[in-house]
Amino acid sequence: MAFSKWVLSLVAACAVSSGAVRAEQLAVEGVYAARTDGGRGVTEISIEPIRGREGIALENALADQLGSARIYGEQYFRIVPSSFDNEGSQPGHAELRGFANSRVYDASDGEIERTRCLRKIKHEDGEKECVESVKAVYECRRLHVEFRPDVALFSDEGALYQRQDSFVNSERYCADSSYIPSAEAIIKPMISRFARAVRLDLAPKQRFDRIRILESRSGLERSDRRAFKNAIKLTKTDPVGACIAFEDILSRNPYQRSALYNAALCREADGQLELAAEAYGQLMLASDKDRFRNGMARVDSRFLAREQLASLSLPAVALASASPQDASIE
Structure with missing residues (x-):
């Protein structure tokens, strides 16, 4: 699987905030669906x-x-x-x-007692002690505001x-x-x-996220453990290279959870939503972890966003419908 066209968008993302990127994260940018279809076709x-x-x-x-x-x-x-x-x-x-409409009303809300020191003395050790005080009771009120x-x-x-x-x-x-x-x-x-x-x-909403990858090497072939560790390190400086490595490792370890999840993230970041959905689907069959369901939800939302944008003639539609690598960076 080639990620060469993804280079520009990820390199730009790293250049903007390279100091904040941690080795265990990948950048994912996409256009996500509006929460309803009410605005579909409206310009x-x-x-x-x-x-x-x-x-x-x-x-x-x-x-x-x-x-x-x-x-x-x-x-x-x-x-x-x-x-x-x-x-x-x-x-x-x-x-x-x-x-x-709004409604505002002010009502009595009890009292509060405060103690105020009238006179203090200072001890030899420098500590101060209040020797005369007075208590006062104050009326309280509560401002209620309703907005409908x-x-x-x-x-x-x-x-x-x-x-x-x-x-x-x-x-x-x-x-x-x-x-x-x-x-x-x-x-x-x-x-x-x-x-x-x-x-x-x-x-719809365009969003940029940094999503944590999985780092467990359990179940990997011995020869791939070092390669997987190196791929994790590459996510900080060369996310495209890291994704190429994750896909390569996955080809020899098709059921290893970390390799499959990290490859799914890479596909999602590259706009290969069908392949990302396939990987998240495999992961969800094996586990009901939130990160797998969240990944599928992001992909589903981006599919729906494409449908919502399809009836519009905005220049952004072509960008949102295509993979991120096809979008120019200005």
């Missing part, structure tokens, strides 16, 4: 005025998250003004509508996607401090979390 989104107390804040957060979705540098969604300002929708156009967003994506054909959620948080504060919590500060991360969830639901 342009207008965010309609969102009703409710937090509507404007949610509109801004959604525009930021959806507008910043990129695959290999190409913008995934074009964000356009609301339909009120548009003369007509384009192919691939959809509208995001919804509401974002609900958005839906519509095209000319009807509803494509909907997400609703409920966030609740509270903060206690007492009269012994001048600090008073802000409802706005509590709601802001809730809005960000919801907008981020919508982005991950609707658009």
Whole structure:
């Protein structure tokens, strides 16, 4: 199995952060599927005025998250003004509508007792001791914040996607401090979390991971043990060479778990998803370890991402559908 075309992408990855790469890891980069099919075929989104107390804040957060979705540098969604300002929708156009309500209330939350020293004395050994103190009781309150967003994506054909959620948080504060919590500060991360969830639901995500390889040489032919050890060392400086070595070792030890798993990682990193899936499938038949299931899940997600991208005409589609070695590095 040849990995020569993979050299550029891996060498670039090593050059960026060679100091952080450990010998027991391999770099895997890919485009992973959106969590739903709601955005399939959609290239342009207008965010309609969102009703409710937090509507404007949610509109801004959604525009930021959806507008910043990129695959290999190409913008995934074009964000356009609301339909009120548009003369007509384009192919691939959809509208995001919804509401974002919040509820804020402040309630009594008991008391807190504090002891304050009024006078201290200093002993010969330098230690200080409080000899006179006073206790004070302070009233406490709790600020409760609730945020309930609900958005839906519509095209000319009807509803494509909907997400609703409920966030609740509270903060206690007492009269012994001048600090008073802000409802706005509590709601802001809730809005960000919801907008981020919508982005991950609707658009694929390009991700770069460093995944730990297996290092056990148990079950290897004696002559391959040293070669396997050397391949592990190569992952730090020459991951392509390491992958060539893992495949070579696997050819003579087809059932050795570490060689099979490391080869699966190499195939996954090289974009050879069918071969990676075959290897992960063999591993899962022998063991239900999380790392094997996670590997198969990554591959399945990348297959689905290809399907989600297939209906688009973005330049990034060719890059995401091909192996990483075919993507130019800028």
